Amino acid sequence: MPDTFQLEIVTPEKLVVKDVAGEMQIPGKNGYLGILPGHAPLITEVAVGEISYRNNGYTHHLAVAWGFAEVLPDNVTILAETAERPEDIDVQRAEKAKERAEQLLKSGNTETDYARANSALQRAQTRLQVATEKGK
Numbered sequence: 001m002p003d004t005f006q007l008e009i010v011t012p013e014k015l016v017v018k019d020v021a022g023e024m025q026i027p028g029k030n031g032y033l034g035i036l037p038g039h040a041p042l043i044t045e046v047a048v049g050e051i052s053y054r055n056n057g058y059t060h061h062l063a064v065a066w067g068f069a070e071v072l073p074d075n076v077t078i079l080a081e082t083a084e085r086p087e088d089i090d091v092q093r094a095e096k097a098k099e100r101a102e103q104l105l106k107s108g109n110t111e112t113d114y115a116r117a118n119s120a121l122q123r124a125q126t127r128l129q130v131a132t133e134k135g136k
């Protein structure tokens with residue numbers, strides 16, 4: 001059994017990660033999913049959250065939102081709407097997005113699309129969290 005698998009994380013804009021991993025965590029619709037080499041094949045939805053993977057004793061972190069993961073024994077591919085490495089995250093922008101979403105959620109305005117505002121809040125919180133993991 002191999003002790004690593006190939007990993008690709010792709011968005012409509014670019015190939016964000018092409019690497020080798022020994023283990024990873026994916027934010028699924030029903031919580032986090034842990035993947036090790038030799039995992040049984042599956043296709044699953046990716047929600048909003050943090051992807052982490054280990055390579056040579058180093059843990060890499062990314063903020064992702066919405067997509068699909070294809071898991072094969074020696075290969076994992078993530079197709080996500082957005083995916084950012086810590087160094088690509090604009091913290092000020094994420095803070096503004098978080099404030100906007102929080103204002104909307106507490107406005108009590110009947111026109112507010114709460115599901116949308118909640119999703120925006122989760123994306124912003126994930127980006128802020130991942131940005132602090134830069135260099136760890």
Ligand code: ATP
Pocket residue numbers: 013065082083084088089090091093094097120123124127
């Ligand atoms: P905003 O309200 O600031 O646009 P958003 O959550 O609505 O945030 P998305 O629709 O998820 O933004 O993403 C649109 C594009 O902008 C994607 O390419 C995403 O990677 C990028 N992006 C969004 N927020 C940030 C950020 N804080 N830093 C870097 N890139 C970001």
